[in-house]
Amino acid sequence: MGTPKLGRIPSMRERVEDSLSAYRNVLVSLLSRYVSQGKGLLQPHHLIDAVATLGDDARTKLSEGPFSDVLKFAQEAIVLPPFVAVAVRPRPGVWEYVRVNVHELSVEQLSASEYLQIKEELVDER
Numbered sequence: 001m002g003t004p005k006l007g008r009i010p011s012m013r014e015r016v017e018d019s020l021s022a023y024r025n026v027l028v029s030l031l032s033r034y035v036s037q038g039k040g041l042l043q044p045h046h047l048i049d050a051v052a053t054l055g056d057d058a059r060t061k062l063s064e065g066p067f068s069d070v071l072k073f074a075q076e077a078i079v080l081p082p083f084v085a086v087a088v089r090p091r092p093g094v095w096e097y098v099r100v101n102v103h104e105l106s107v108e109q110l111s112a113s114e115y116l117q118i119k120e121e122l123v124d125e126r
Contacts (some may be wrong), residue, residue, distance in 0.1 A: 012070055012088045012096040013109040019067035021107055026058040027067060031102045035081045039122060042077040070098075078118050085110065087119050 010018070021025055033050045034042060048071065049060060062068055070088055075095075078085040085099040097110035099118070111116070 007043060010066070011109065012073075012086075012090070012098050012109050015066035015070055016098055016100060016107045019062075019065045019070075020107065023061045023067070024105070026054065026061050028102065028105070029058065030062070030083055031100060034077065034079050034084050035102050037079065039081065039125065040079050041119075041122065042079060044074055044076070047071055047074050047077055056063055078115075078122055079116065080122055083118075085115060087115060 030050060033053065034047075051062060054062070062071075069090070070086065072124065073088045073090045075087045075089050077087070082101055082103040083099050084102060087096065088096045088098065090096065095112065097112065097115035098107060099110050100107050
């Protein structure tokens, strides 16, 4: 009998990258909706409401992909076009921060201080 192996849980950055690879058009459409609202802070219900405006096929694709975990655990998102930065809390005491450039479709992992710096930029511009 084989020894069970412990697998590594993919980071939120990896989940977003995987989603971009698998569902590029759907994710671009969703992220573009966030960016089209202009600069701001989006709460979890705003993120989910934008998904509801997508077509049935697009919603199904998102719900089946790894990006559904990102949305499920998202606590807030900061929109500073062309970037969308998301604070994700996959479990108590664990926070991950990712930033997506909607135009280039690049994804980067952020530290807590980098995320807070982006949040300060948003507040300072208001």
